[in-house]
Amino acid sequence: xxxxxxxxxxxxxxxxxxxxxxxxxxxxxxxxxxxxxxxxxxxxxxxxxxxxxxxxxxxxxxxxxxxxxxxxxxxxxxxxxxxxxxxxxxxxxxxxxxxxxxxxxx
Numbered sequence: 001x002x003x004x005x006x007x008x009x010x011x012x013x014x015x016x017x018x019x020x021x022x023x024x025x026x027x028x029x030x031x032x033x034x035x036x037x038x039x040x041x042x043x044x045x046x047x048x049x050x051x052x053x054x055x056x057x058x059x060x061x062x063x064x065x066x067x068x069x070x071x072x073x074x075x076x077x078x079x080x081x082x083x084x085x086x087x088x089x090x091x092x093x094x095x096x097x098x099x100x101x102x103x104x105x106x
Contacts, residue, residue, distance in 0.1 A: 036078040046083055048097070053077065060089040072102045 035044055040062060043052040049067040053074070056063030060073035064087060072095070074087035084097040086105070095102035 033079050033081045033083070036076050038076045044077070044079065046079060046085065048084075048099070051077055051085055060091070061087075 037044055037051070037053055040053055040055045043050055045051070052065045052068075054063035054065050054070070056070060058073045061075035062073065063070055064072045064074050064077055064085075072087055073089065074095075075090050076088040078086045078088070080086050080096065084099075087095045087097070087102050089095065094105045096105045
């Protein structure tokens with residue numbers, strides 16, 4: 001019984017430390033919903049990291065880099081209410097970041 005009580009106290013302690021870490025997670029300068037960039041060199045930050053528009057152009061728009069790695073194209077990159085970016089292409093179609101790629105919004 002004593003071991004069970006000790007184990008429960010240990011689990012509760014670990015859980016409270018974990019929750020405190022989650023509550024304080026993320027940079028204090030995370031971009032807010034509605035912020036946009038549309039020029040080469042402009043950047044914004046979300047919980048995913050730093051988003052930058054690059055001069056790597058295509059018919060869809062400028063290059064979009066996440067933490068320095070090319071992940072797509074856009075003429076405008078806007079942070080949605082959910083904190084994920086929306087990439088608007090030159091044809092007006094909007095693509096939502098899914099955590100690993102952009103997907104056409106329906």
